[in-house]
Amino acid sequence: MSRTGLINLALFAMLPLTAGAALMLDEPFIITLATKVAILALAGVGLNIALGLGGLVSLGHAAFFGIGGYAMGILASHAQSFVPLMETPFLIEGTRSMPVIWLVAVIAGALAALAIGALSLRTTGVYFIMITLAFGQMLYYFAISWPAYGGEDGLSIYVRNGFPGLNTLDPIQFFGIAFVILALALWGAGRLAASPFGLALSAARQNEARVETVGLSPYRLRLLAFVISGAVTALAGALFADLNRFVSPTMLSWQMSGEIMIFIILGGVGRLYGPVAGAALFILLEHVLGGLSDFWHVYLGLLLLLVVLFARGGIIGALAGREVAHD
Amino acid sequence: MKLKSLILAAGLAAAGSFALADGHAGKVKVGMITTLSGGGAGLGIDVRDGFMLAAKMAGNDNLEVVIEDDQRKPEIAVQLADKMIQSEKVDVMTGIIWSNLAMAVVPAATAQGKFYLSPNAGPSALAGKGCHPLYFNVAWQNDNLHEAAGAYANDAGYKNTFILAPNYPAGQDALTGYKRMYGGELAGEIYTKLGQTDYAAEIAQIRASGADSVFFFLPGGMGISFLKQYAGSGVDLPVVGPAFSFDQGILQAVGEAALGVKNTSQWNKDIDNAANKAFVEAFQAEYGRLPSLYASQGYDTANLLLSAMAKADVSDADAFRAALAAAEFDSVRGDFAFGPNQHPVQDFYVREVIKEGDVFTNKIIGASLTDHGDAYAADCSY
Amino acid sequence: MSTILLIEQVLNGLQSGVMLFLMAAGLTLIFGVMGLINLAHGSLYMVGAFAAAAVAGATGSFVLALIASLVAAAAAGAVVELTVIRRLYDRDHLDQVLATFALILIFSEGTRWIFGSFPLFLDIPDALAGPVMLPGGIQYPLYRLVIIGVGLVVAIGLFQLIARTRIGIRIRAGESDREMIAALGVDISKLYTIVFALGAALAGLAGALVGAIQSVQVGMGEPVLILAFVVIVIGGIGSIKGALVGALLVGLTDTLGGVLLPGFFATFMEPSAATAVGSSLASMSIYILMAGVLLFRPTGLYGGR
Structure with a gap:
């Protein structure tokens, strides 16, 4: 096994080991943190499909993260108050079942990504960055000013939603759910990158003309990647909302988009496991630096700057030495 | 007591x-x-x-x-x-x-x-x-200071107030609270964008509305912006607000524009x-x-x-x-x-912004509501 | 709605438009010449406002405060360019986004470290305080008229600078062919520093001018930054003319949308629901405008490529 492979394995094992140790030591909050890392890493894996594989620098992925969160919040709040979501033309009830919520989140995220992507992908480069940012802001302001679902106050769900056969309120069981989904997403993203679609997408990133000559439309390839990316990020959003039992417009803010991107960069661009390493480091920094200084964002900024300027490979790159990154 | x-x-x-x-x-x-x-x-x-x-x-x-x-x-x-x-x-x-x-x-x-x-x-x-x-x-309770402002508006004899607040739940509560106590007419009611920093458009509407007074709830930087722009607009209707926009922390940033403004608070x-x-x-x-x-x-x-x-x-x-x-x-x-x-029953005061030496601060000029609780207590049962 | 009120609102839209132009001009210039996307431009706006507030507080002079805002923002811009930004010209946009995002974190929390958490005081000078009477009986704040004037003067100056002066020729040359002007012996790295500092100074000036009627606080730059992005996407990246047209469009849409939409919905809805729908839609109006422009012109109104 290559050095990168070993590091990936170690990273992958780190989360359940941490959670298991925390369970033994009776430190449930550490399990909650590990769950948070798994969920944020999932969001990073989602963005990485667009960003790492497709070369689409989206600064608006918080939109999908928030849509997933609101899918959970809206469905669960209707179930909580026993008010149907819709009565005409047909009855739609709220739900407290995680699998149903996930399905709705994924579909909603995919549809939103289809709409935003169809428009944004008409542009490239810096236009694309700014447009995705602007669409994210549009949804953010909409969520704040639309009073039906709490506006800026957000929505509180008092009990975590259920999963058949599990007690989701038990931190370690909820961690298990998040971790399994992360593992599946990593596996899926790996398969996607190696599939003909993934290879064509990579090729379109490096040389658009080459893809066009074999009869593929780069626009369609990218749109599909963007939709998959949005759907995965929305799933992460639904889980994140369930972790907090709360959803608010902050999940849609552009700082959130920036943070998801930071996970990828801290871990290492173009690395499948980069978001896992990046999210873990981010949460660690938040809790270590945040405890030391009220101004920990300054240190986070400096660290990020150093990584971008001098350590392109991020954590995995630094650990794996000069080995070439595989997409 | x-x-x-x-x-x-x-x-x-x-x-x-x-x-x-x-x-x-x-x-x-x-x-x-x-x-x-x-x-x-x-x-x-x-x-x-x-x-x-x-x-x-x-x-x-x-x-x-x-x-x-x-x-x-x-x-x-x-x-x-x-x-x-x-x-x-x-x-x-x-x-x-x-x-x-x-x-x-x-x-x-x-x-x-x-x-x-x-x-x-x-x-x-x-x-x-x-x-x-x-x-x-x-x-x-969130409505309290706004209710106090509404009560003060009655005492001050205002008949036609223009009210504005940001478009988010606390803003909606603020205007509800004000209207609960205020007995006069409304010259206008506006919800602004949360985090908005330019209020020229709203001030123009106030000017055109024929109001005799203005009530606003714009916490933090929003209130600073509003007051500075209001002071420069030439509209000189009396302004009333809850204490949040006139508190010690931000008064220095508002400066002269806040002088003389009446605001309601449970403390000074x-x-x-x-x-x-x-x-x-x-x-x-x-x-x-x-x-x-x-x-x-x-x-x-x-x-x-x-x-x-x-x-x-x-x-x-x-x-x-x-x-x-x-x-x-x-x-x-x-x-x-x-x-x-288990929410306070307390007195609310009307304060006026004054200058003490170089420091802007408030002084109490009267009572607004005494032994006032909140409107939701009746719905509460343990 | 009366005509007088409408004219007043148009003036308000113009005023916010010209301030947006000062921000957008720097952004679009920096992108046009160096190919760099700079998220930290909003931080330079904030630096200008804080410098102005600090100097106005110490000296009491608004003119000195404006000079300080220009100098501080230009200096901050030059320092950032020399230490960080110049390493990013050859990098892809992703690196530029992240590095400048990191700069925002550093600038924002650093400013809070130095100046504390409470907003700072900066007021308009007495000479410019109060309203003036315009023809037609419109009462309008003098300071806002001055802002419109200053913005337009800067815009004209900028057009002249780029069209007429030696440095303008170099900037235009840099936009069209970077290697060529280096080959012609122009010190390209110096040119880049100057352009960046110029963009920063414009942002700082906007920060100080607007700071006097709004609040000078940490994080004041980011909302303006995002609006400026919308402006240059609409106008076409790299085009100063596009930035001016885009800025005025966005300023007018934002102001008039907020005033007209709730009234429009009130004609056929209940007042409270109309306010809710109208305000929600108004907050989205400029993004809808942007999407509309992009549907027909994916590179913006005056975009080249």
């Missing part, structure tokens, strides 16, 4: 009476989640400083406080609450500034058997049907009682600045908690709750009691 607080105030200084009680009560661990970094950090810092000042003056070794920064993000606040409850195993929680963060944290915390003492936010959802025996609000540094004098002096000595409304609320919250600690052990939840509900502490506001929903 009056008699009791007089006796207490005339007695020992607050600090002394609590120190005596030390030996009897058990330890209490407090988890404070408040905003210490990012936008709005000034409010959280004041609550923390006020709370810690009271704790320091009491010198009670049984009080242990864990402080965490929520960065004004509800997600972070929820996680910190989990941490406080799961890892730190706190008994009492406090500190949250913003209603949306309180809504995210308080119901879950009280459901897990923790006391929550709110030093600032008072969302209506927690005052009415969503009230909880372990939830105490030491500041006000010139309220004449011994506890308040001691607080204002000690706060200035400790931190080198004038205390704000938020600092006074943090200070009262700590003193309420200390008073309950002197009477009951936190492990006996019923006794501790009764001790909190009695509210036998020297509030810097003077009169202070809890209503049936």
Whole structure:
């Protein structure tokens, strides 16, 4: 096994080991943190499909993260108050079942990504960055000013939603759910990158003309990647909302988009496991630096700057030495 | 009420009476989640400083406080609450500034058997049907200061007011609260964008509306922008607002534009009682600045908690709750009691912005509402 | 709605438009010449406002405060360019986004570290305070008229600078062919520093001018930054003319949308619902405008490629 492979394995094992140790030591909050890392890493894996594989620098992925969160919040709040979501033309009830919520989140995220992507992908480069940012802001302001679902106050769900056969309120069981989904997403993203679609997408990133000559439309390839990316990020959003039992417009803010991107960069661009390493480091920094200084964002900024300027490979790159990154 | 607080105030200084009680009560661990970094950090810092000042003056070794920064993000606040409850195993929680963060944290915390003492936010959802025996609000119900402003508008004889607030739940509550007390006509009612910094368009509408006065609720930077632009617009209708936009922390940034503006508050540094004098002096000595409304609320919250600690052990939840509900502490506001929903019943004042030397501050010019509770108490049943 | 009120609102839209132009001009210039996307441009706006507030507080002079805002923002811009930004010209946009995002974190929390958490005071000078009477009986704040004037003067100056002066020729040359002007012996790295500092100074000036009527606080730059992005996407990246047209469009849409939409919905809805729908839609109006422009012109109104 290559050095990168070993590091990936170690990273992958780190989360359940941490959670298991925390369970033994009776430190449930550490399990909650590990769950948070798994969920944020999932969001990073989602963005990485667009960003790492497709070369689409989206600064608006918080939109999908928030849509997933609101899918959970809206469905669960209707179930909580026993008010149907819709009565005409047909009855739609709220739900407290995680699998149903996930399905709705994924579909909603995919549809939103289809709409935003169809428009944004008409542009490239810096236009694309700014447009995705602007669409994210549009949804953010909409969520704040639309009073039906709490506006800026957000929505509180008092009990975590259920999963058949599990007690989701038990931190370690909820961690298990998040971790399994992360593992599946990593596996899926790996398969996607190696599939003909993934290879064509990579090729379109490096040389658009080459893809066009074999009869593929780069626009369609990218749109599909963007939709998959949005759907995965929305799933992460639904889980994140369930972790907090709360959803608010902050999940849609552009700082959130920036943070998801930071996970990828801290871990290492173009690395499948980069978001896992990046999210873990981010949460660690938040809790270590945040405890030391009220101004920990300054240190986070400096660290990020150093990584971008001098350590392109991020954590995995630094650990794996000069080995070439595989997409 | 009056008699009791007089006796207490005339007695020992607050600090002394609590120190005596030390030996009897058990330890209490407090988890404070408040905003210490990012936008709005000034409010959280004041609550923390006020709370810690009271704790320091009491010198009670049984009080242990864990402080965490929520960065004004509800997600972070929820996680910190989990941490406080799961890892730190706190008994009492406090500190949250913003209603949306309180809504995210308080119901879950009280459901897990923790006391929550709110030093600032008072969302209506927690005052009415969503009230909880372990939830105490030491500041006000969100509508209160706006109701006080509405009552003042009646007293001042305003007949046609133009009202505006940001388009978010607290803004909607503000206008509802104002209208609940105000008896005149509305010349206009506008919801602005949250975080908006330019109010030229709204001021133009005010000018065109034929109003005789203006009421606004625009917390933080929004209020600063509005007042500066209003002062420069040539519209000279009287302005009324809740204390938030005229508090010690931000008045210096508003400057001359705020001079003479009337605002409503349950506290001011010139309220004449011994506890308040001691607080204002000690706060200035400790931190080198004038205390704000938020600092006074943090200070009262700590003193309420200390008073309950002197009477009951936190492990006996019923006794501790009764001790909190009695509210036998020297509030810097003077009169202070809890209503049936464990929200304050207190006096509200009208303040005017003045300049003392180089510093802008407030002085009380009259009463607005006395022994005023909130409109939601009737919906609360435990 | 009366005509007078409408004219007043149009003036308000113009005023917010010209301030947006000062921000957008720097952004678009920096992108056009160096190919760099700079998220930290909003931080330079904030630096200008804080410098102005600090100097106005110490000296009481608004003119000195404006000079300070220009100098401080230009200096901050030059320092950032020399230490960080110049390493990013050859990098892809992702690196530029992240590095400048990191700069925002550093600038914002650093400013809070130095100046504290409370907003700072900066007021308009007495000479410019109060309203003036315009023809037609419109009462309008003098300071806002001055802002419109200053913005237009800067815009004209900028067009002249780029069209007429030696440095303008180099900037235009840099936009069209970077290697060529280096080959011609122009000190390209110096040119880049100057352009960046110029963009920063414009942002700082905007920060100080607007700071006097709004609040000078940490985080004041980011909302304006995002609006400026919308402006240059609409106008076409790299085009100063596009930035001016885009800025005025966005300023007018934002202002008039907020005033007209709730009234429009009130004609057929209940007042409270109309306010809710109208305000929600108004807050989205400029993004809808942007999407509309992009549907027909994916590179913006005056975009080249």
